[in-house]
Structures are given as structure tokens and as C-alpha cells.
Amino acid sequence: MSARDPTTEELPAWNNQPIDKLDRSSLLWTTIVGVHGRKKEFKKKPCIFCFKKYVGGPTNIEQHLDNMVYSKNIAACKPASKFIDRHTEAVAKLRIIRKQNDEATEAANERKRLKA
Numbered sequence: 001m002s003a004r005d006p007t008t009e010e011l012p013a014w015n016n017q018p019i020d021k022l023d024r025s026s027l028l029w030t031t032i033v034g035v036h037g038r039k040k041e042f043k044k045k046p047c048i049f050c051f052k053k054y055v056g057g058p059t060n061i062e063q064h065l066d067n068m069v070y071s072k073n074i075a076a077c078k079p080a081s082k083f084i085d086r087h088t089e090a091v092a093k094l095r096i097i098r099k100q101n102d103e104a105t106e107a108a109n110e111r112k113r114l115k116a
């Protein structure tokens, strides 16, 4: 089976939304062809960058997109050359969000530790 380019109508919001305006969830969902919004997907849907079809929520999507995220259930994304820039930008943004979340968790743990 050969991959085909998604049609314009299948392209989700990423086509016209800058990555820095998207939150984590929206950004992750915009990498799945034909998915609009945040509903859970049970059917296999193709990745917008490499057209690999898979099922999963935001955690799985992040694992697919970023080869630095471990515990892989899904093979890492190999973006088509024309999507490399967008893929790189998306992964960079996801890494920043993860770092911020980690720091927030750490700060919360530190507060708990000080109270104890």
C-alpha cells in the first residue's frame, strides 16, 4: 500500500494555525489526518507527516512524533521531506511543554517536601 497525500479537506487546523498558538493537546491532534478536536480516536488514522496509520491518544501521538520519548508502542515518525520543518517545529514545541510540566511537577514536589 502506498501512502498518499491527504486532501485539503482532510488537513486539520495545522494548515493555517501557527504551532506556537496551539496548546499541547491541539498540537498533537493536528498531526493526525482527519481528526478535528480532541475526541478519542479508536480507528487507525494516518500521521500527517509520515502517513503511518495508528490508534492512540495524545501520549501515543507524542511517542510517535518524538523519538526522544520512550516506551514506544508505535514506531517513530519518519516525516516526508516536505513536512520535516513542521515536524521539527512541533517536536521542539512539545519538548518545551514537557520541560515546563516537569519543572512544575518538581516545584510542586519540592513544596510538598518542605511542608512535610
Ligand SMILES: [Zn+2]
Binding pocket: 047, 048, 049, 050, 051, 052, 064, 065, 076, 077, 078, 079
Ligand atoms: Zn508520523
